Amino acid sequence: MLRVKLFAKARDVAxxxxxxxxxxxxxxxxxxxxxxxxxxxxxGPLIPQLLVAINNDYxxxxxxxxxxxxxxxxxxxxxx
Amino acid sequence: MSQGLHMISxxxxxxDYFALTExxxxxxxxxVVLFLGTVREMTDGRRTVALDxxxxxxxxxxxxxxxxxxxxxxxxxxxxxxxxxxxxxxxxDISVAVAVSCPHRKQAFEAGQYLIDELKVTVPIxxxxxxxxxxxxWVHPGGGNSxx
Numbered sequence: 001m002l003r004v005k006l007f008a009k010a011r012d013v014a015x016x017x018x019x020x021x022x023x024x025x026x027x028x029x030x031x032x033x034x035x036x037x038x039x040x041x042x043x044g045p046l047i048p049q050l051l052v053a054i055n056n057d058y059x060x061x062x063x064x065x066x067x068x069x070x071x072x073x074x075x076x077x078x079x080x
Numbered sequence: 081m082s083q084g085l086h087m088i089s090x091x092x093x094x095x096d097y098f099a100l101t102e103x104x105x106x107x108x109x110x111x112v113v114l115f116l117g118t119v120r121e122m123t124d125g126r127r128t129v130a131l132d133x134x135x136x137x138x139x140x141x142x143x144x145x146x147x148x149x150x151x152x153x154x155x156x157x158x159x160x161x162x163x164x165x166x167x168x169x170x171x172x173d174i175s176v177a178v179a180v181s182c183p184h185r186k187q188a189f190e191a192g193q194y195l196i197d198e199l200k201v202t203v204p205i206x207x208x209x210x211x212x213x214x215x216x217x218w219v220h221p222g223g224g225n226s227x228x
Contacts, residue, residue, distance in 0.1 A: 007136050025163045049222065078207045079203050080175065
């Protein structure tokens with residue numbers, strides 16, 4: 001299982017701050033986005049702008065995620 | 081740092097921007113620039129009553145440290161201090177303070193502008209508007225799906 005932290009609107013839409021996603025070796029950020037929507041269809045509208053962070057760094061769609069990675073998903077940031 | 085401040089930190093308490101500013105002052109720096117982000121009442125004709133700030137602390141601190149490294153590669157920075165507040169903030173409260181010192185003013189202004197501009201697009205912190213009509217709304221800027 002891959003543990004995925006959610007923040008801000010993504011967390012509100014999913015209704016929880018952490019999801020567990022069944023995970024296979026070799027799956028990527030892009031795969032994660034599809035699996036998130038399959039589990040929580042409400043996240044669909046957020047996907048085009050959803051940011052994915054792996055081990056505290058932003059990751060593009062093609063990056064492979066290990067089940068042991070720290071993964072977080074969230075909409076564009078708005079601090080300041 | 082005599083005030084016991086961390087140069088880069090997140091806090092749920094009011095920001096002591098005087099102490100932060102003092103922490104970047106030195107006899108090596110002829111210029112100190114301080115930026116304070118404060119909670120504004122009016123946005124596009126709508127009235128804010130409060131903002132709720134949320135962060136992803138581990139990553140936010142990592143990204144702030146990266147910002148400091150990049151800024152130091154661009155300008156001859158003496159000291160940098162950045163504090164971002166999280167939680168419920170009322171009108172006029174200070175949400176973020178960026179202090180930077182350099183030998184000369186142009187460098188200090190440029191570095192300060194860079195730090196706050198980059199913070200706003202790369203550091204994982206979010207604000208939720210509490211409008212005066214009782215509704216709430218996450219602020220999630222658009223701008224495509226490229227990573228920051």
